[in-house]
Amino acid sequence: MTTFHAPPLAASVMTEYYRQYLAVAVFVGAALVMVGAMLGVGALLRPKRPQPEKYITYESGSDPFGTFGQQNVRYYVYALLFVIFDVETVFVFPWAVNADHSGLGWFGFGEIAVFVLILVAGLGYLWRKGLLSWA
């Protein structure tokens, strides 16, 4: 196994970092156990009386018809739009957090303004192309 060589200070910082993740891991485990236990207890308690009618999909009482799986392709474009904006947010986050002590001053502000301008131009383009109108 490779050993981890790091200065003592960094090691202690890392330790604290992982300790917090231990808490998160315990939390995830507890959540999984709780949901699993709920489903498990439910499985023990509930009745099971199969009838073919119970396993038909629900369509307000009438028999299901037509094929399943058709959807408007436009929904997919929202995912694209979202990626644009979420990525933007992620890029702006670190800069915004350090805005007052990064030493970049107005130069940094100008740069981020250009970045945001390009993104807004993209939104404007999509808007013009009629993507943001739902009739």
Add this chain to the structure above:
Amino acid sequence: MTHLVAIVDPLMHTFAKSGFSWSFLFVVIIKVLIAFVLLLVGVMVYIWGMRKWIADMQNRIGPDNAGPHGVLQTLADGIKLFFKEQTMPDSADRVVFRIAPYLSILPAFLMFCVVPVGGTVSILGHKTFLQVAELPFGAMWILACSGVGVYGVMLAGWSSGSKYPLLGSVRASAQLLSYEAAFGLGILGALVHAGTLSTREIVNLQAWSGIGSIFRDWYWFPAIVAFVIFLIAAVAETNHPPFDLVEAEQELVGGFHTEYSGIRFAIFFLAEFMNLITMSAVATTLFLGGPNGPMLWPSRLGAHGVINVWLMPVFWFGAKVITLLFGTVWLRASLPRLRYDQLMSFGWKYLIELAILWVMVEIAIEVANVQSWNRGVAALIAVVAGAGLYGILMLCVPKPGEVVEEFR
């Protein structure tokens, strides 16, 4: 034990070398258990409170049979659901159908990890925060968890192999993705002031120093526009009325959980209400000072006594969260559901633009502060630049009747 830790994760080798103490693990488990009980009891009481409040607003009595004033109604409903038969349509994707409830409830739990519930206390000689995990980038964690929440809804609807759930889930993912952007920009509004991503530090920066703190130190007032945007986006993210298009009964029956029954259905509901509580907790943390508030009689009870260290911060945190939750009930009782096109155009055409504009104004003021410019001049420049930006955007927008090539 140390070897086990090293095997589980080589990166944790340092952790193992520095000594693994059982009492530390014990503290973690206690904190996790407290957070769990808090969330689950919170959901139970919230559902009861919501029904009672709405009943009052609508001149009804509401649940009143199970327990005093019907407080055990939620518990009774939950127990009933344990005894209900579960059905899964033949056309369902059997594996994903079973996994989806887990995926929808996990993010609701996880987001609560980074929320500071109280101040610094010592348990078993360990000085610790009343917070499950103090991650150095808590704000990002909140954003990530709310993003992952889409999967549960999307996969539940898709795996049902039925039409209504599919429509509901596709609609839900479009809605959640649309408001996720505004949600992130709203958080950014608080972060610009705080200058850190750690929720613990954000809360510490909003420390109480007299009644003026409410306006001066808590970020809701300096970042008022971001706060409002955050609240609207958070309501939309939790599928709460007036943004509950995901389960619009008139159009989609139950939405993504139409085919779910019994305890699996209960888990979706648990997740939904837990999300609401977690979002209120996040809003409290980022904008309303978290557990900060005036101490109770510090001269007599002591500033470091049990009451002022343990109880009061938790009390203030709870009071703020309950206030926000009351707001959600009020919304539910008073506003009709939005139409789908209204929802989407409100998100994309107004909320996001306004959020970007506001964040840029805030950052300009922040930079002006550091460069010791006049704040007013900087704000003016930022507003003029923002107006210019908005003007350019408006030029792109097709005029009524103007024919533009469709996007394919």
